[in-house]
Amino acid sequence: MSHTTYDCLVIGAGYAGAVTARELAERGNQQVLVLEQRDHIGGNAYDRTDEAGILIHQYGPHIFHTSDRRVWEYLSRFTAWYPYHHRVVANVHGTLMPVPFNLTSLHLAFSPEQAARIEHKLLETYGAGARVSILALRETTDPDLAVLADYVYQNVFLHYTMKQWGQSPEEIDPATTARVPVLLSREDGYFGDPWQGMPREGYTALFRALLDHPNITVALHTPAADRMQLRDGAVLLDGVPFSGPVIYTGAADELFSCRFGRLPYRTLDFRFETHDVDFYQTRGTVNYTVDQPFTRITEFKHMTGQALPGRTTIMKEYSRAYTGASGETPYYAIINDADNALYGRYRELAAGYPNLHLLGRLAEYKYYNMDAIAARALTLSDALLGEEHSV
Ligand code: FAD
Ligand code: UDP
Numbered sequence: 001m002s003h004t005t006y007d008c009l010v011i012g013a014g015y016a017g018a019v020t021a022r023e024l025a026e027r028g029n030q031q032v033l034v035l036e037q038r039d040h041i042g043g044n045a046y047d048r049t050d051e052a053g054i055l056i057h058q059y060g061p062h063i064f065h066t067s068d069r070r071v072w073e074y075l076s077r078f079t080a081w082y083p084y085h086h087r088v089v090a091n092v093h094g095t096l097m098p099v100p101f102n103l104t105s106l107h108l109a110f111s112p113e114q115a116a117r118i119e120h121k122l123l124e125t126y127g128a129g130a131r132v133s134i135l136a137l138r139e140t141t142d143p144d145l146a147v148l149a150d151y152v153y154q155n156v157f158l159h160y161t162m163k164q165w166g167q168s169p170e171e172i173d174p175a176t177t178a179r180v181p182v183l184l185s186r187e188d189g190y191f192g193d194p195w196q197g198m199p200r201e202g203y204t205a206l207f208r209a210l211l212d213h214p215n216i217t218v219a220l221h222t223p224a225a226d227r228m229q230l231r232d233g234a235v236l237l238d239g240v241p242f243s244g245p246v247i248y249t250g251a252a253d254e255l256f257s258c259r260f261g262r263l264p265y266r267t268l269d270f271r272f273e274t275h276d277v278d279f280y281q282t283r284g285t286v287n288y289t290v291d292q293p294f295t296r297i298t299e300f301k302h303m304t305g306q307a308l309p310g311r312t313t314i315m316k317e318y319s320r321a322y323t324g325a326s327g328e329t330p331y332y333a334i335i336n337d338a339d340n341a342l343y344g345r346y347r348e349l350a351a352g353y354p355n356l357h358l359l360g361r362l363a364e365y366k367y368y369n370m371d372a373i374a375a376r377a378l379t380l381s382d383a384l385l386g387e388e389h390s391v
Contacts, residue, residue: 006033006217009237011224012249014043015373016360018210019074020247023381025215030244032216033237037223041211043249044331045203045370052274054313055202055306059329060268061285061298061315062203065191066371072195075374078209081197082305086190089282090289092155099287100131100190101152102183109151118148122184131181131192135174152182160289164319165266165334173335176367190285193371198304224250233352245384246353249360251330252346258324260345263365265322265330274313281314294318333365340365357384 007030010017018041021032040046044059063086066072089096097105106122107115121144126132134157137149153169157177161169169177180190189196199206211218219227228246229236235246248255253263271294284302288294294316301312322330333339343365350358359380361368368376 006031006237006242007244008032009228009235009242009244009246010034010249011228011247012036012043012360012362013038013041013207013211013218013220014045014249014360015370016249016363016377017043017247018207019374019377020359020381021216022210022213023378024245024384025213027381027387028385030215034211034216034218035222035224035227036218036220037250039220040204041218041220042204042207044329045207047202047204050272050274050313052311052313053308054274054300054311055304056272056300056313056315057203057298058270060270060317060331061296061300061303062370063191063196063284063303064198064370065193065196066369067193067195068371068375069195070378071371071374074378075206079199079201079206082200083196084198084284084303084305085196086285086303087188087283088190088285088287090156090160090287092290096282096286098188099156099289100180100183101156102188103186104188106148109155110148114144114147118144121145122148126184128184129187130184132184133174133178133181134169135177137182156287156289159291160287160295163293163295165332166319166321173367176335202304224248224255230255230353230356233354235353235356243355246356247359247380248350248356249358249363251362252343252350252358252365256346256349260342262324263330263343263346264334264339266319266332266334267322267328268331269318269320271316271318272313273316274311276310277312278309280312330362333361333367335365335367 008024010021010032013034013036017034021034024030025032045062047055047057050056088099090099095108097108103119106119121142134153138153140146140149157169165172227238235242280299285296285298287296296317298315299312322328350356358364359376360373
């Protein structure tokens with residue numbers, strides 16, 4: 001027996017859940033039920049207007065960027081874009097230098113002669129325009145480049161990474177610091193992708209448009225466990241076996257009551273402040289890489305282009321270990337061999353439910369950007385609908 005009203009069940013209304021729901025509803029003409037435990041859609045990309053009238057990102061700064069044409073064109077059906085190009089500076093003992101560390105940063109950090117010598121060696125060794133991870137740069141045997149590697153490591157990566165992860169750059173997944181390479185150019189964009197921008201009316205409006213389809217029903221304030229159970233290889237919805245596709249985008253350990261122990265995550269505390277000035281800082285994001293207990297300060301007006309003189313809201317991010325206490329959100333999976341192996345055990349349990357699909361940053365225990373999740377949601381939808389998509 002199958003549940004009579006719905007063809008598909010989606011847990012979570014972030015990118016993974018909302019894109020899949022839309023695809024199954026629209027392309028597949030299926031009735032989709034979305035269960036979301038929060039009181040809003042959008043997952044961690046959710047934004048809202050605060051008491052000061054500023055559009056803020058409730059769960060940390062989200063800047064959309066992608067090299068994936070399909071994802072860009074797909075999301076562009078649901079939003080227009082404000083053409084924001086993300087540029088970040090690090091506050092290094094009061095000097096603001098571009099991050100990723102680039103040739104401009106080099107000349108801010110060293111004397112003209114030393115900077116010129118290092119620049120020459122850098123270009124000779126790696127080539128103009130190269131992107132070199134800090135861990136790769138630290139393997140250099142050249143004394144001038146070693147001075148540079150040590151400077152960047154100490155002043156850009158070490159303290160920030162300790163604050164963010166509670167571990168040094170050598171201890172965390174190398175792919176994490178490689179997200180922010182040393183750039184052998186004066187290019188000062190944070191992301192190298194051809195398509196970047198902010199949804200013109202905000203992320204929540206984008207999600208509202210995605211989920212606005214007659215075949216989609218969204219139930220907010222609804223943790224999956226209120227309506228869905230897993231029992232002996234069968235998914236139950238409201239106590240009745242459900243045989244349609246079930247797309248689960250929450251944490252994999254929680255789906256199985258953390259029976260093998262909790263998957264480790266970092267959580268964040270966000271502190272918002274409103275100031276009576278036009279702008280608080282010169283960029284959307286300033287990273288604090290040598291001091292302060294927070295990692296970065298974000299000022300939303302820079303990112304959204306919102307015109308509101310005399311007031312601005314900023315946000316400081318404090319990172320700490322996730323404990324699973326109520327009210328805490330798991331934001332960053334701590335990726336290493338042991339944690340991946342633990343995740344693998346949960347994945348194996350999930351494989352015992354043939355119609356259950358784990359999708360998204362939490363469910364897949366990976367460090368995915370928004371575009372990667374949208375791409376994965378489109379690919380899973382293709383597979384579920386039995387359609388190939390040519391790229
Ligand atoms: P989520 O957005 O986490 O959505 C999952 C949803 O499922 C949530 O709404 C949750 O409440 C719900 N849920 C979970 N469990 C249950 C349950 N049991 N029952 C019901 N509902 C449940 N990416 C970028 O591309 N650019 C950025 O600038 C960027 N900045 C970021 C900054 C921060 C601080 C963080 C933490 C992430 C950032 N990301 C950024 C990554 C981005 O947030 C993710 O790629 C994206 O949110 C993943 O979407 P998702 O649907 O997988 O997960
Ligand atoms: N990082 C750093 N200093 C910086 C920026 C980044 O040490 O100024 C490191 C840090 O370990 C961080 C990782 O690079 O977690 C990835 O940075 P990114 O900005 O991509 O992180 P996110 O925006 O996803 O939190």
